[in-house]
Amino acid sequence: MTRTAVIALERFLPDARRIAGVLDAEVIPYDPEAFRAAFAGYGRIVALMSAGIAVRGIAPLLTDKWRDPAVVVVGPDLRYAIPVVGGHHGANDLARELAVLGIEPVITTATETRGRESVEGIAVWTGCDIVNRDSTRAVNAAVLDADVPLYAVTGPGIVVAGPGVSLLVRNGEYVVGVGCRKGVGAAEVIEAIGRALREAGVAPEKVLVYATTAKKRGEAGLIEAIVDLGGNLVFLDDETINAQEALTPSRASLIGLVGVAEPSALAASKRKVLVLARQTYGSVTVAIAR
Template sequence: MRIAVVHTGHPEQARTLARWLNGEVVERPDALELAFHEHEGVVAVMAMGIVVRKIAPLVRDKWVDPAVVVVTPDLRFCVPVLGGHHGGNEIARTLAGHGLTPVISTATDALGKDSVEEIAGRHGMEVVNKSSTVAVNRAFLDGDVPVYRIDGPAVVLASSNVSVLSMRGEYVVGIGCNRGTAAEEIRQAVLDALASMDIGAEEVLAYTSTIKKADEAGLLSAVRELDGRLFLIDDDTINSQPVSPSKAEIIGLVGVAEPSALALAKRKEIIMKRRAYGNVTVAIAR
């Protein structure tokens, strides 16, 4: 985790914290704003009110915002104010090892429970269906939640309150295809799309399509040959995505490639709109 330490008139404390956290001190008038955009963790040696006012207009989504931890100038207390499950609590625990008192407010951590995000972090993985974490973390508060590891090849049918963890990646590739399209045509279409955006297959978090393609042998084989993970998205989720309608309206969907990619994308940004490659359409989101 890339950590920046910013301060208001406390350079010695900032340097000490940076040394403990293997971070860097950022000193300039817009240090907090700059660190928020360029680092994964921000430690601020200043009043919490200042931090809250400065970051308020910058906050977007917990899955893309950095963790922000406020440290008192006397180095007595450290308070994660943003992204507790996304590095903030980890920073606070590290500082606790140097004598600071962590003030952690995330319910699972405060009660000594596990969370989806921390399980993912321990295994170097990422939550694919991020909206599921609300229900699953709530369940952790009520008791133990089973964790299953499934080594493929396999097909898993999971409801919306089951968190799916996968190896980390930045991009989600949405795929649509005509019925009966050969695996090689789909595989090559995906590779061509990735190459056009200078994206390596190892940077892909997930391949997605509609649940209506659950029996599409060519699609299943193509993703397997790409050594990827295919997630099939239900109709309601696809139709809730903000995309322009496509020919998929004839099967009751607003689209396939673009909305299925957006459904699992962390930043909810389409970086390559749907492109046709013969019988295949591909879109890429992040």
């Protein structure tokens, strides 16, 4: 469960406790280190103070919208709740929760103000994770201009997604990156993935998606293996793969890539943390990220 904190100046602590009661939150009295502490331990933050104080406090702590906590500023008069960080990542919903106290949510994200659903919002209500997160900017921009089709593919399945397509998959934690030699058999791929998962201590049901290079779109053995595993295979374009740091030297440089297994796993993962560096099992390479 995501933890919520209410940070307030001392004179506003009584109101902060009222807000905390509605949100099942913890109250943190404001001091120069309050936001740093809250960013380290909470996924949602309500700042009961002026927007200027809050913005100056959080600005040095911001990394990216996928990891930063949702932050909502509530004015000292308790009239408005303004999401300032992570509108699509929980802040808009947090502001709306405060309406029971008569605090009006002020939503500024473009999709919501125009009555449109964002990619992030769709991911929440469908219980999915967004695999290629960099795609959301282009897709959300397109949503502002016209209806964007939503396709449901029941697994096992194979999806080739370009940079302007957001790929959502059912919740899981790990991404398995797979590379292989041309003509590899499905049985060898299945055995290699199984060995890698065991070495990493990852249960198969915890796999979010399998990922590889788009150059393997015609690799029948690889495709058959993922289908047999009941998984979903994502083909990533060269630009997406080469945007990742090459952690282990790879012969993939011969085909213009920094690698296959490791960068594919990292590109499609949420935390960008490699839990199993590239391992070679015969004709198959496997890496696992979370």
